[in-house]
Amino acid sequence: MKTLPLLARLWENARVDGCPVGRYGSRNLEERANFLRTTQELRDARQLAPGVSLLAYPPPYRCWLTLSNDPDNTTLAGWQELHRVIWQELALPFADSFFLFAYNDAIPDQVCVAAHPEILDAHPHDTMHTWGDYTMSESRLFSRREAQAGLDLLRQLGARPRIWTDHSDFIGNMLHRNTKGALPCIEDASGQVYDNCVYSLDLVRQAGVRYLWEGSNLTTVIGQDRPLGRGEWYRNQHGDGAKGRLLAWADRLGRPLLRRLQSPLLSFEEGINRQLYADTLADGQRFHIFRRYTHWPLADIDGFGEVIAPSMVERLIAQRGTAVIYTHLGKQRAGRRPDEDHIPPSTRRSLDHLAARHGDGSVHISATSKLLDYLVLRDAACFDDGVLDFRADGVRFERLTAADLAGHSFGLRSNESRPPTVRCEGTEVAVEWTEMAAGVWCSSFEEDYHV
Numbered sequence: 001m002k003t004l005p006l007l008a009r010l011w012e013n014a015r016v017d018g019c020p021v022g023r024y025g026s027r028n029l030e031e032r033a034n035f036l037r038t039t040q041e042l043r044d045a046r047q048l049a050p051g052v053s054l055l056a057y058p059p060p061y062r063c064w065l066t067l068s069n070d071p072d073n074t075t076l077a078g079w080q081e082l083h084r085v086i087w088q089e090l091a092l093p094f095a096d097s098f099f100l101f102a103y104n105d106a107i108p109d110q111v112c113v114a115a116h117p118e119i120l121d122a123h124p125h126d127t128m129h130t131w132g133d134y135t136m137s138e139s140r141l142f143s144r145r146e147a148q149a150g151l152d153l154l155r156q157l158g159a160r161p162r163i164w165t166d167h168s169d170f171i172g173n174m175l176h177r178n179t180k181g182a183l184p185c186i187e188d189a190s191g192q193v194y195d196n197c198v199y200s201l202d203l204v205r206q207a208g209v210r211y212l213w214e215g216s217n218l219t220t221v222i223g224q225d226r227p228l229g230r231g232e233w234y235r236n237q238h239g240d241g242a243k244g245r246l247l248a249w250a251d252r253l254g255r256p257l258l259r260r261l262q263s264p265l266l267s268f269e270e271g272i273n274r275q276l277y278a279d280t281l282a283d284g285q286r287f288h289i290f291r292r293y294t295h296w297p298l299a300d301i302d303g304f305g306e307v308i309a310p311s312m313v314e315r316l317i318a319q320r321g322t323a324v325i326y327t328h329l330g331k332q333r334a335g336r337r338p339d340e341d342h343i344p345p346s347t348r349r350s351l352d353h354l355a356a357r358h359g360d361g362s363v364h365i366s367a368t369s370k371l372l373d374y375l376v377l378r379d380a381a382c383f384d385d386g387v388l389d390f391r392a393d394g395v396r397f398e399r400l401t402a403a404d405l406a407g408h409s410f411g412l413r414s415n416e417s418r419p420p421t422v423r424c425e426g427t428e429v430a431v432e433w434t435e436m437a438a439g440v441w442c443s444s445f446e447e448d449y450h451v
């Protein structure tokens with residue numbers, strides 16, 4: 001019973017705080033208020049009016065961490081161990097991703113939905129890792145026909161993923177290494193135009209996807225969705241030495257001139273640390289593009305323990321930002337002994353620490369799609385004359401109804417005596433406000449808050 005030591009630790013932590021033990025998602029707002037030590041820990045994301053601001057994340061959480069796992073190399077045995085530890089023993093409310101089909105001859109035993117549809121019911125999945133693994137396959141070529149079969153399978157299973165992540169050098173990728181999947185037509189040097197047989201972005205939208213991974217780079221900055229200056233950006237890129245400081249100063253003082261020279265050294269730009277942004281792709285469709293955090297050599301189950309090490313999590317809490325953790329939970333570092341557990345002890349220790357910080361109300365954990373939806377809703381909300389009005393952003397939500405707010409929770413700092421009325425596209429919706437501390441309110445759109 002590996003769960004007992006962890007439960008004992010969680011109990012101990014909760015007792016220290018004088019609060020009942022339990023998973024955070026099962027607590028109501030009054031119980032969550034017990035975890036709020038000081039309202040200064042909470043970051044204001046948007047000032048709505050004098051003395052009224054939306055908090056970055058629902059209190060008492062100070063930061064928000066999600067998992068963006070690519071299923072490469074995941075065997076059924078590995079999947080079962082990950083499911084048992086992450087989703088059953090630790091009960092972390094992450095969502096997972098999936099391959100619909102697996103035709104990779106180099107990794108013949110990868111788990112996929114077509115062969116194991118039961119994985120979709122075992123724990124939440126919000127991400128399709130393209131239409132399947134067609135890389136390194138001698139037997140199966142990807143084409144739009146394969147994508148249509150994938151869409152049919154999703155519909156048959158009632159699955160509606162919100163997120164698409166590109167895979168390796170898959171020919172149907174949208175943004176990573178190539179953009180062929182997003183191009184309806186291809187034009188040659190003579191100007192001849194051909195239908196692109198690997199175009200599928202229209203089918204991706206039909207599958208339910210509204211968020212695409214940025215694809216070009218991974219961020220190594222701890223904490224997105226927070227202010228980030230030139231100094232920190234260049235220190236992160238080039239270290240604490242003279243080069244980082246010099247570039248920060250050069251950027252600050254000589255930017256107009258150096259911009260004209262298009263120096264690749266000056267990589268800082270406003271908004272570079274946003275968690276997501278809306279963009280128009282080659283076929284004219286608009287999606288939200290989101291960033292993922294890691295260091296490339298650490299993107300496996302062994303490196304995962306370093307990526308979410310206690311030191312990183314504590315910095316994320318201090319920075320009060322978001323982190324969408326990029327990894328391959330099913331992939332082991334080369335050279336591992338075959339008799340070892342799939343999850344190495346160091347990664348297990350990091351997961352235990354993360355679970356404890358989630359349990360004490362410091363780190364919000366959810367599906368990545370839930371975090372991205374929250375940010376879209378938070379940043380499109382309007383405020384006027386004591387009314388907080390949630391609006392459709394036109395990309396994720398073409399129309400917004402009260403049902404879209406269900407399960408979300410928003411924090412408000414206000415010096416007013418009462419919290420605002422809430423509307424959704426101008427129509428008043430039922431909301432329950434709980435005063436978590438003096439001047440800090442938290443909304444709930446359902447009786448029981450679910451993460």
Ligand SMILES: [Zn+2]
Nearest residue numbers: 070072167168
């Ligand atoms: Zn992949």
